[in-house]
Amino acid sequence: MRDPKFPAGPAALVLCAMQFAVFERMSLGVFSFVNDAPAWFLQLVSEDDARASAITLAEHFPMLEVFLPIAESFWKTTSSERLQSEFWTESDAAGTEYHLQAFAFNSLTPGSGEQGEMHRFLVLDLADATYNERQQVQLYAHEMSMSYDTISRLNQEVERATRAKSDFLASMSHEIRTPLNAILGMADLLSASELNEDQRKYVAVFQRAGSNLLNLINDILDLSKVEAGHLTLEAIDFELADVVGRATELIRVRALEKGVAVTSAIAPGLPPWFIGDPTRLRQVMLNLLGNSMKFTDQGSLHVGVQQDPDDPEPGHLRFSISDTGIGIPADKLTSIFENFTQADTSTTRKYGGTGLGLSISRQLVELMQGRLWVESDLGKGSTFFFTAKFGVSDRQDATVTAGEGPAVPATTSADLAPMHILLADDSADNRFLIQAYLKGSACALEFAENGEIALAKMMSEHYDLVLMDAHMPVMDGYEAAAEFRAWERETGRPRLPVLALTADAFKESIERSVQVGFNTHLTKPIRKATLVEAIQKYALACDRPGDAPGITVYVDSAIAEIAPIYLQNIRADLGRLLEAEQTGDFETIRTLGHNLKGTGASYGFDRISEIGAVMEQAGKDKLLEPARTCIAEFKIYLENVRVEQERE
Amino acid sequence: MIQKKICMVGTFGVGKTSLVARFVRSIFSDKYHTTIGVKIDKKQLVVEGQEVTLMLWDLAGEDAVTQVRPAHLRGAAGYILVADGTRSATLDAAIDLRERVAAELGDVPFIFVINKADLREEWQVTDASLESLSQRDWSYLLASAKTGEKVEQLFLDLAGRILKPAHGGPASALDAANA
Numbered sequence: 104m105r106d107p108k109f110p111a112g113p114a115a116l117v118l119c120a121m122q123f124a125v126f127e128r129m130s131l132g133v134f135s136f137v138n139d140a141p142a143w144f145l146q147l148v149s150e151d152d153a154r155a156s157a158i159t160l161a162e163h164f165p166m167l168e169v170f171l172p173i174a175e176s177f178w179k180t181t182s183s184e185r186l187q188s189e190f191w192t193e194s195d196a197a198g199t200e201y202h203l204q205a206f207a208f209n210s211l212t213p214g215s216g217e218q219g220e221m222h223r224f225l226v227l228d229l230a231d232a233t234y235n236e237r238q239q240v241q242l243y244a245h246e247m248s249m250s251y252d253t254i255s256r257l258n259q260e261v262e263r264a265t266r267a268k269s270d271f272l273a274s275m276s277h278e279i280r281t282p283l284n285a286i287l288g289m290a291d292l293l294s295a296s297e298l299n300e301d302q303r304k305y306v307a308v309f310q311r312a313g314s315n316l317l318n319l320i321n322d323i324l325d326l327s328k329v330e331a332g333h334l335t336l337e338a339i340d341f342e343l344a345d346v347v348g349r350a351t352e353l354i355r356v357r358a359l360e361k362g363v364a365v366t367s368a369i370a371p372g373l374p375p376w377f378i379g380d381p382t383r384l385r386q387v388m389l390n391l392l393g394n395s396m397k398f399t400d401q402g403s404l405h406v407g408v409q410q411d412p413d414d415p416e417p418g419h420l421r422f423s424i425s426d427t428g429i430g431i432p433a434d435k436l437t438s439i440f441e442n443f444t445q446a447d448t449s450t451t452r453k454y455g456g457t458g459l460g461l462s463i464s465r466q467l468v469e470l471m472q473g474r475l476w477v478e479s480d481l482g483k484g485s486t487f488f489f490t491a492k493f494g495v496s497d498r499q500d501a502t503v504t505a506g507e508g509p510a511v512p513a514t515t516s517a518d519l520a521p522m523h524i525l526l527a528d529d530s531a532d533n534r535f536l537i538q539a540y541l542k543g544s545a546c547a548l549e550f551a552e553n554g555e556i557a558l559a560k561m562m563s564e565h566y567d568l569v570l571m572d573a574h575m576p577v578m579d580g581y582e583a584a585a586e587f588r589a590w591e592r593e594t595g596r597p598r599l600p601v602l603a604l605t606a607d608a609f610k611e612s613i614e615r616s617v618q619v620g621f622n623t624h625l626t627k628p629i630r631k632a633t634l635v636e637a638i639q640k641y642a643l644a645c646d647r648p649g650d651a652p653g654i655t656v657y658v659d660s661a662i663a664e665i666a667p668i669y670l671q672n673i674r675a676d677l678g679r680l681l682e683a684e685q686t687g688d689f690e691t692i693r694t695l696g697h698n699l700k701g702t703g704a705s706y707g708f709d710r711i712s713e714i715g716a717v718m719e720q721a722g723k724d725k726l727l728e729p730a731r732t733c734i735a736e737f738k739i740y741l742e743n744v745r746v747e748q749e750r751e
Numbered sequence: 752m753i754q755k756k757i758c759m760v761g762t763f764g765v766g767k768t769s770l771v772a773r774f775v776r777s778i779f780s781d782k783y784h785t786t787i788g789v790k791i792d793k794k795q796l797v798v799e800g801q802e803v804t805l806m807l808w809d810l811a812g813e814d815a816v817t818q819v820r821p822a823h824l825r826g827a828a829g830y831i832l833v834a835d836g837t838r839s840a841t842l843d844a845a846i847d848l849r850e851r852v853a854a855e856l857g858d859v860p861f862i863f864v865i866n867k868a869d870l871r872e873e874w875q876v877t878d879a880s881l882e883s884l885s886q887r888d889w890s891y892l893l894a895s896a897k898t899g900e901k902v903e904q905l906f907l908d909l910a911g912r913i914l915k916p917a918h919g920g921p922a923s924a925l926d927a928a929n930a
Binding site: 165166168169189190191192193194198200202234237238241242244245248249252256 | 838
């Protein structure tokens, strides 16, 4: 009941009408009413309690157990501020909710003494309006936060889906390229064997069809990579004339067959070297040249490069590829750049192709910050233009453009030094193919069907080189290579050349190969020459362990005594050759190569004659790289060769 | 009569208030009303022949600025950690909260509840994360405030464990204080 100290006046009535329940603190936790209890209070506290002269409020409002201890400290001060509790919500028996807030304050009332009398008040307020405002703000914040979470989750799902697409492409590319590798390789081998005319024709058909299929797969992969954002351009120095020269050279073969002339012109005044991605630039030019070639039966193709007329910035170029072909109708000038589209659906039959080339070219050009378009006169020809932004390199030197310099002698498996090679590949076809590729060599090939077997062999036996498929059951090539490299480091062994051989052509896979410790990444389908060159390069580049298997040469009893003396003599040549290699003395390389070619076989060292022949040619052609390879091989041969008399 | 304080804790929007409303008043509303401060409800039960009043302190859900306040936990005989099955982060948050609540309350009974079992097909909380709760010997229930599934069991289980502490552990001292 109301404290008789406070007379019921208009003020008390107003407090009640404003839904305030005002109490004066009597003792710790015990309060007396200042005004009559408002209606809400009577919904939460029984009539008897509400009408008592004193009330222990925390029994009815548990939240005050949290607030009152703080209020007690506050009341001890004489602050004129007020202390405010948090919101809390109580429900009555019917489930109606009351949002409450408590306030504590001190008040000095005029009293008998000079100081007056200090009263400590507690007010309970039905704070629905302010509560609702706060709730609205909070609700808005929570909804924003949940939307943000949803967006982040959806983003993650999109990223996951993109990754899944990319993984799918990688595995599809692997699945398609692996058998294609076997088909193309076998076709190569078959065409090199003795065949009658009909058989040769048949083989040529599946070589050609296989190549087309491979090109198609490469196109699809390129397109998917661009679309998935996986394709990033390189930024390396390249010589413009070299890229243009190589591209036109490749198309010239087909042009010759058709009697179409191919010309090119680079505007004078352009710097010779640029910074960009020459491989992708060449790909665009080849696509456009191939496209023009396809639709041109007579006349000429012309490639022009000049400063972009609309952009004077150095390195910003405009390329044009003009033909005298059938031309493109005006209404098809844009649609031809879409996937799987040709100007006339009937031309698909006549001219072949998937219609992917122009779409890929357009996307590559856009990656080069340029654009691709075409202008055409129906029946007279078309000109494809594209612009690209390159950096300008300060290099000035000129390299030999393909087709102009002397041909590099092709490497054959017979050129390989004898070595012990391990091939880890789960595909029996591929194992057979690589075996066939290395058939003519002195290499001993061993197989492992998965990474685990390969790893065990690599750790227990000596090999000169390992070819390893990246994707294998049980343990894949990446894991095997990584474990092997770790083992090499732990045991302090020299680094064995381990080459990844896989159909997986993604840049990420190549980077991963290097990361796990493969020396290089060879992409299937691999041509014989590429494989042999890689083996040669990496086998020579490695440190040879002392226990390398020797090369035993069996010689005729008549020369058994003089053969070692011959070897002794030509060891002196090795010193001169190494010196000549250093100074670029091709004449010495040619002469010594010529001598070795003539003498080796007559002492029973056929291999020396072979090396000598290649050396002589390299000297004659003044080509340092093949000369260096020969000299290195010659050195290894001399280090490992052992002479034995032929058994009777 | 025995009174026991139980705190509902968890991230905002997981359904703490809805679980209490379902348990105390057998109602459910799809409309989301975020709790400001604390919401206090009472429910009388008979557990193992004992009459008990549960004081349910439904604490405002944690968000970027709101954190559970130790003062609100004080005196609780047990607590319920609420997560939302459709938001996996809320279970991580509940696990994190358990540590903070235990630091304040000590070794009192608690139970995890993963709410919104009616939306099972939209769940992000995986069996593996539930398994990790079991591995730590933490009891949990998959409940739905919307359908009422396991809601009663949730409160009864916890009340039972509060009233019958295993081998008179540290909880018994608190019981005496709360009784």
